[in-house]
Structures are given as structure tokens and as C-alpha cells.
Amino acid sequence: MSATAPPLDHTDPPGPTPGGDERHRAYYVVLMVALAWPTVVLSMSGLLLGNAQGLIAQHFHTTEIAWFTLITTLVATMSVPFLIKASEMFGKKRVMVVASVxxxxxxxxxxxxxxxxxxxxxRFLVGIYAVVTALTFSIIRDVFPAKWIGTATGVVATSAGLTALVGPWLxxxxxxxxGFRGVLWFLTINSVIALILLLxxxxxxxxxxxxTSFDWLGGLLLGGSATALVYGIGKGSEWGWSDAFTLFYLVGGVVAFVAFLAVEHRVAHPLLDVKLLSDRRLLLILIAGGAASGVLFSAGTISQLLALYPKIPGMSDGLGYSATENAAIGVHSSILILLCGAAVGWVANRWSAKITLVSGLVLAIAGLLVTxxxxxxxxxxxxxxxxxxxxMGLVLASGSVLIVGAVRAENQATANGVGTLIGGVLGAISTQVIFTVLDNHANVVQGTALYSDEGYELAYVVxxxxxxxxxxxxxxxxxxxTTVEAAQDSPVAPPAPTIH
Structure with a gap:
């Protein structure tokens, strides 16, 4: 995913013609909406499908509902590095369009x-779509004038907060x-709209x-490592943590990842530019942001299952709320996610998003322990x-903004791709850990795993x-x-087309 970019022009494009300033400004506003839409769709997908998991598990009579989200995470982990490299060679918009289709x-x-x-x-195919968000922040730096980059980054980073506001009611x-089919069709329609806006x-x-050539061996080792670790963790409680098969997957996953790093140091055109990770600042940002987002979404799954699963004495300690009832209970929290996400952009323009990342983690930990x-x-x-x-609002918005402040424009796509990769692996692992905890305190009724209160409590603590x-x-x-300081190394945007 390494790239040799042309020299960057640090100046803004020529000003608009007399009388055309509003049209010029309107174009960049519309462009922000077009770039934010896929981010909203993906975050909306997480919320809607998280709420629908219970119905889906009961409809298909499966105890393996964790794989409904895990499979997309693993596909994203394996495909995003290849797609990021393809975007650098063939064009970011072109790859975003293909992934969207x-x-x-x-x-x-x-x-x-x-x-x-x-x-x-x-769901395997849906995982390919994850690269669109990874490329969004990079294309912002490539096509917006420097004075717009901080605003555009903040808008897109916090746009997911709209999901928290309207998502529960929707x-x-x-x-x-x-039913869950209605949820799936809604997401399909919005993905089509996102594709049209992009085009x-x-x-x-x-x-x-x-x-250059693609690093197929590196991709195979990386994908194999993530899959082996996630599968081993998921089966550990069933097989036993000292079982030979469990150890085979866990140790094999670690060995495959070490081999991946060794390969990346030696191939001419690595899948992952490990030299980029020699920057301690960026490495810590990617690990912290990726791990935090993965755990937060996993923790959100606990609350969704708790609220929406039925209450059956001796069998299930869910609260048995309807999706609408659950939305009403959390409406003020949803508004808070939106407000806190928006606050990150304001803070990052003046100081550092590290402040909001740390503050958000402290609040989230306290919330989980109390809950x-x-x-x-x-x-x-x-x-x-x-x-x-x-x-959650502070943390999710902080990760992407911190990456903008840590890298130059020509490395933005690579850094976001690595962030998606790390977040995918750690998110898949944290999800599997949490479902393993829940499954250890579950009763299977008509092919569906229903969880006890002890399982929910322990999952929150974990x-x-x-x-x-x-x-x-x-x-x-x-x-x-700050994002304002980082914007100074961004390339010139192309002239704005006229909107009729």
C-alpha cells in the first residue's frame, strides 16, 4: 500500500469568478454530503442490523449469529489493503465506485x-464496501482546498452521529x-443512493x-491470521482452551501474522507499508482508534441483545422490549452521541483530538461498569x-481526525486503510470474545442461543x-x-464544476 505521490501544491485553487462565490461554496457543501453519505450508511447498517440480529437468529434458527457481522469484518480486513493499493494506482473514486456496486x-x-x-x-460481498469509508478521508484531502479540509473532515467524521439520532426510531x-427484511431493503436503497451521489x-x-504488482502472499497471510484467531477464540469455550484444535488456530494465527510482517519487510511492493508504522505516533493512534471502535460496537451489541431478546424465566434474561420501545429509552443518549461527535471537530481544529479520545474512553468505561x-x-x-x-460519540469521531493530524496527504489513504485493517481484526476478536462470554451463559431454545443475566453482566465487564x-x-x-495545521500539506482541489 505504499505510494509515490506527485509533489503537492499547497495553494488553494483560483477564486471563483465574480458573482460565482455562492455556486463555488454550494459545490463543496454538496460534495461533503456525497462523501458523508456512505459513512452514514455504514454506521446505520451497524445499528439497524445490530437491532435486527435477534430476529435474524430466531428466523434462521442459528446459534452462530455472531458470524452475521464477523464475516463482513473479516472480508473487510482481507480486502481493504488490496483495494487501497488499487485506489492509489487506478484512482480512489474508481475503486470506491466498484466497491459500492x-x-x-x-x-x-x-x-x-x-x-x-x-x-x-x-454478507461476504457486503464486506467489500468497507473500503469506501477508508478512502473518504483521503479523497477529502485530495480534492478540497486547504481551507475546507478541516471542516469537511469534521463533517464526515461526525456524520455517523446522525445515525444515533434517527437510527433507533428508524x-x-x-x-x-x-421485520428484518424491511431493515435489509432499507439499507439496500440507501446504498444505491450513496452510489449515485458518488458517481x-x-x-x-x-x-x-x-x-506495481500485488502482494498476494502478504494478503493470504494476513487474512489467514485474522480468520484463525477469530475462529479459535469463538470455538475455545466449546472445544476447551487447552484443546489441540483451539491451540492450533490461536498459535497458527499468531505465527501467520508474524510471517506477514516478515514478508512485508522483504517484498518489493508490500501490501502494508510497515515503514509507515515506524512512526510511533501513528502506530499508537491506529491501535487505540481501531481497538476502541471495535470494542465499542461489540459492547453496543450486548445492549441490543439485552433489550430485544425475550424474557423467559429460567431460560432468557432479556428485557423483551420492542425496537421502538428501545429507541424511546435511548433517544437522549442518541442525541448525546451526535453532539459529542460534533464537538470533536471543534476541539481538533484548536487543540488535539487526543483530548476527546481519552475523555471518551474514560466515559465509556464508566458507562459499561455501571450498566x-x-x-x-x-x-x-x-x-x-x-x-x-x-x-462512544467522542471516541468514534476522534480516531479518523487523529489520523488526519498524524500523516501527510499522500499517506492518508494508506493510513486509513491500515486503521480499517487494525480495527477490523481487533473488532472481530473483541466481538468473538464477548459472544464467547455470552455463550458460556446461554440456553439454546429452538436453535437460538438465549442469554442469562450473569452472561450480560460479565460481557459488560469484559x-x-x-x-x-x-x-x-x-x-x-x-x-x-490540529486538522487546520494538517490541512496545509494537502493538494490543490480541481476547479469546482457548475451545479445546475
């Missing part, structure tokens, strides 16, 4: 899938009135890297939910411990530039 096909097949096997196969309406409004990046003990009544969820929500480890890493991050 594959994503739309995958979403459509998900909505139609009649069997669990076909559903997972379709999820409730779709799921309660139209019509987003220009191609002017930056190109030389065309582990108090999650049995509606008033408890209403009272303590905002702690986790505020932390998630808090994982976030605490991430907090230690975040505290070690050295000083990072």
Missing part, C-alpha cells in the same frame, strides 16, 4: 436470502412493522502511485446510558477491561497536529 449487490442478496448459508454468502419502525458529485483524486450492575429497569438504562453514549487496555495506549500518543 459490489456492496449494493451484497445488500440486495441479503434482503432476498432464503437460507442462513446464502445470507452469510451475501430501526423500531422498520423492525416492528416490516455524480465526487471528482477523481489527482494523486496516483506507480502501477453491568444496573440494567434491569428502564430508569437504569435511561439514567446511565448517556455515560456510554457520550464516550468490554470495559478491553477499553481500559485501549485507554493506556491512548495516553501514550504523543502530540498530534
Amino acid at each position: 459490489v456492496g449494493v449487490i451484497g445488500e440486495t442478496l441479503c434482503a432476498l436470502a432464503p437460507t442462513w448459508g446464502l445470507m452469510l454468502s451475501a 430501526s423500531g419502525w422498520l423492525q416492528d412493522d416490516h 455524480v458529485f465526487v471528482p477523481e483524486s489527482p494523486l496516483r502511485a506507480p502501477r 453491568s450492575q444496573y440494567h434491569h429497569e428502564k430508569w437504569q438504562l435511561i439514567a446511565f446510558g448517556p455515560l456510554f453514549a457520550a464516550g 468490554a470495559a477491561v478491553m477499553l481500559a487496555a485501549t485507554l493506556v495506549i491512548a495516553l501514550l500518543i504523543p502530540k498530534v497536529r
Whole structure:
């Protein structure tokens, strides 16, 4: 994923013609919307499908519902590095369009899938779509004038907060009135809209890297490592942690990853530019941001299962809420995620997003620990939910903004790709850890795993411990530039086309 970029021009494009300033400004506003839309779709997908997992598991009578999200994470982990490199050679917009088309096909097949096997196969295709978000922040630096980059980055980074505001209500309406199929069709339609906006409004990046061969061996080792670790963790409680098969997958995954790093040091055109990771600041940002986002989404799954799974004495300690009821309970927390996400952009323009990352992790840890003990009544969820929500809003927006401050424009796509890769691996592992904890305290009813209160409580605590480890890493991050300072090394944007 290394790239040799042409020299960067640090000046803004020529000013608009007399009387055309508003049209010029309008173009960049529309461009921000077009680039933010896929981010909103992906974050909305996480929320809607998280809420729908219970219905999907019960419909297909499966105890392997964790793989509904894990398979997309693993596919993203394996494909994003290749797609990032392709984008540097052939054009970022071009790769975003191809990935979006594959994503739309995958979403459509998900909505139609009649069997669990076909559903997972379709989710495999959806995983390709993850590269779109990884490339979004890079293309912002390539096509926006320097004075717009900080604003555009903040808008896109916090756009996921819109999901927190409207997502729960939308999820409730779709799921309660139209079932999980309604959720899947909604995501398909929005993926089509995102593709149209991308085709019509987003220009191609002017930056190109030389065309080189792909590091297929590195990709095979990386994908094999992630898959082996996730599968081994998922089966550990079933087989036994000292079982030969469990150890084979876990040790094999570690060995494959070490081999991957060795290969990347030696091949002429590595999949991952390990030299980039010699920057201690960037390495810590990528690990902290990736691990935090992975754990936060995994922890959110606990709350979704707790609220939406049925309450069956002696069998299931879910709260049995409808999706709409759950949305009403968390509406204030959803607004808080949006506000805290927006605050990150403001802070990052003036100081450092490390402040918001650390603050968010502290709040999220506190929220998880309190919720582990108090999650049995509606008033408890209403009272303590905002702690986790505020932390989540701050953390998710901080990661991408920190990367902008840590790298030059020509390395933005690579850094975001590595961040997606790390977040995917660590997110898959944390998800599997949490589901392993839940499965150790589960009863299987008609092919569906239902969880006990002890399982929910322990899962919250485990998630808090994982976030605490991430907090230690975040505290070690050295000083990072503000987004305004980072914008000064960005390339010139192409002239704005006229909007009719």
C-alpha cells in the first residue's frame, strides 16, 4: 500500500469568478454530503442490523449469529489493503465506485436470502464496501482546498452521529412493522443512493502511485491470521482452551501474522507499508482508534441483545422490549452521541483530538461498569446510558481526525486503510470474545442461543477491561497536529464544476 505521490501544491485553487462565490461554496457543501453519505450508511447498517440480529437468529434458527457481522469484518480486513493499493494506482473514486456496486449487490442478496448459508454468502460481498469509508478521508484531502479540509473532515467524521439520532426510531419502525427484511431493503436503497451521489458529485483524486504488482502472499497471510484467531477464540469455550484444535488456530494465527510482517519487510511492493508504522505516533493512534471502535460496537451489541431478546424465566434474561420501545429509552443518549461527535471537530481544529479520545474512553468505561450492575429497569438504562453514549460519540469521531493530524496527504489513504485493517481484526476478536462470554451463559431454545443475566453482566465487564487496555495506549500518543495545521500539506482541489 505504499505510494509515490506527485509533489503537492499547497495553494488553494483560483477564486471563483465574480458573482460565482455562492455556486463555488454550494459545490463543496454538496460534495461533503456525497462523501458523508456512505459513512452514514455504514454506521446505520451497524445499528439497524445490530437491532435486527435477534430476529435474524430466531428466523434462521442459528446459534452462530455472531458470524452475521464477523464475516463482513473479516472480508473487510482481507480486502481493504488490496483495494487501497488499487485506489492509489487506478484512482480512489474508481475503486470506491466498484466497491459500492459490489456492496449494493451484497445488500440486495441479503434482503432476498432464503437460507442462513446464502445470507452469510451475501454478507461476504457486503464486506467489500468497507473500503469506501477508508478512502473518504483521503479523497477529502485530495480534492478540497486547504481551507475546507478541516471542516469537511469534521463533517464526515461526525456524520455517523446522525445515525444515533434517527437510527433507533428508524430501526423500531422498520423492525416492528416490516421485520428484518424491511431493515435489509432499507439499507439496500440507501446504498444505491450513496452510489449515485458518488458517481455524480465526487471528482477523481489527482494523486496516483506507480502501477506495481500485488502482494498476494502478504494478503493470504494476513487474512489467514485474522480468520484463525477469530475462529479459535469463538470455538475455545466449546472445544476447551487447552484443546489441540483451539491451540492450533490461536498459535497458527499468531505465527501467520508474524510471517506477514516478515514478508512485508522483504517484498518489493508490500501490501502494508510497515515503514509507515515506524512512526510511533501513528502506530499508537491506529491501535487505540481501531481497538476502541471495535470494542465499542461489540459492547453496543450486548445492549441490543439485552433489550430485544425475550424474557423467559429460567431460560432468557432479556428485557423483551420492542425496537421502538428501545429507541424511546435511548433517544437522549442518541442525541448525546451526535453532539459529542460534533464537538470533536471543534476541539481538533484548536487543540488535539487526543483530548476527546481519552475523555471518551474514560466515559465509556464508566458507562459499561455501571450498566453491568444496573440494567434491569428502564430508569437504569435511561439514567446511565448517556455515560456510554457520550464516550462512544467522542471516541468514534476522534480516531479518523487523529489520523488526519498524524500523516501527510499522500499517506492518508494508506493510513486509513491500515486503521480499517487494525480495527477490523481487533473488532472481530473483541466481538468473538464477548459472544464467547455470552455463550458460556446461554440456553439454546429452538436453535437460538438465549442469554442469562450473569452472561450480560460479565460481557459488560469484559468490554470495559478491553477499553481500559485501549485507554493506556491512548495516553501514550504523543502530540498530534490540529486538522487546520494538517490541512496545509494537502493538494490543490480541481476547479469546482457548475451545479445546475
